[in-house]
Amino acid sequence: MKFLDQCKIYVRSGDGGGGAVSFRREKYIEYGGPDGGDGGKGGDVWIEAVDGLNTLIDYRYQQHFKAGTGVHGMGRNRHGAAGDDVIMKVPVGTQVLEEDKETLIVDLDTPGQRYLLAEGGNGGWGNDRFKGPVNQAPYHANPGLPGQERWIWLRLKLIADVGLAGLPNAGKSTFLAAASAAKPKIADYPFTTLAPNLGMVDLSPGERFVLADIPGLIEGASEGAGLGTRFLGHVERTAVLIHLVDATQTDVVEAWRTVRHELEAYDEELGDKTEILALNKIDALDADTVEMQREALAEASGAEVRLVSGVSGQGVRELLREAYGLVRQRKAEIAAEEAGPEAAGWAP
Secondary structure, three states: OOOOOEEEEEEEOOOOOOOOOOEOOEOOEOOOOEOOOOOOOOOOEEEEEEOOOOOOOHHHHOOEEEOOOOOOOEOOOEOOOOOOOEEEEEEOOEEEEOOOOOOEEEEEOOOOOEEEEEOOOOOOOOHHHHOOOOOOOOOOOOOOOOOOEEEEEEEEOOOOOEEEEOOOOOOHHHHHHHHOOOOOOOOOOOOOOOOOEEEEEEEEOOEEEEEEEOOOOOOOHHHOOOOOOHHHHHHOOOOEEEEEEEOOOOOHHHHHHHHHHHHHHHOHHHHOOOEEEEEEOHHHOOHHHHHHHHHHHHHHHOOOEEEOOOOOOOOHHHHHHHHHHHHHHHHHHHHHHHHOHHHHOOOO
16 A cells, blocks of 8 residues: 555535425315525544555545535425535644645544534525415525535555654664564665655554654755655654664764754754664674774764664664653653643642
């Protein structure tokens, strides 16, 4: 299945059905009077976040969604049926934006969350509604109200707990394969990953989290070079970033600075996100060279540098456990913020 994370679509709710003008005329029944029924309500257009989806590819082949029109009212006070609703199912993490691609309408970040994109028009009243002591035989009814229409953008930001960042060929896909059951494409050339990959990391029956592998960044990505920063939106929701640096590179410090610059240029909050720095591919170097690279990177970054190898598995488990601890800590902080000061108990 191909990966698609943004698309533009057109939605239109249904028009309401018109009210009927009708009079009761039956043999042996006098004073029949008006009996025109109301028109049915037009169908609504809803969007719903569901589990089990991780791409918007279905909306590449169908960009127009129109709800059903309400049925017109009929004689004998028969009301028209309502038009059929349209329910668009999208992956959890999908954002709905206005046509300007900037104004956020709704962020569907919870499974089962629904939002009304376009409400159907109300059905018109039949002439039975207008009868009275003054006008006992009304010859008019209301037309149904028109539906709403709009162009919108859908943008998917995958729901992941931990994101992998780094230059192309830093070993992110190999690390993902070693850490989870995911089977990403792995090759010895840059840009083997052209779309984000997700993997479920199982540390124990009660310890699991989602790990996202993002296509590599290069210098100038924030200005559109390479794959640009198109896929960085998928790590905005993560609690932790694992920054992998290829230990076999000549200048590991420059590699780290390049990615850090692009992260900060894309979004200030993304640049401030908790980061675990790790030297990858240490199995390809001798111990002295690894230590030299680690010291250079630690001095430049001012942070502790972990040593891992996606091929041999060295240090992978320990790094994942550290990431899981930070994810739990961040989730606890978010829960406390949402609960507010009332959750801490009353104090004079």
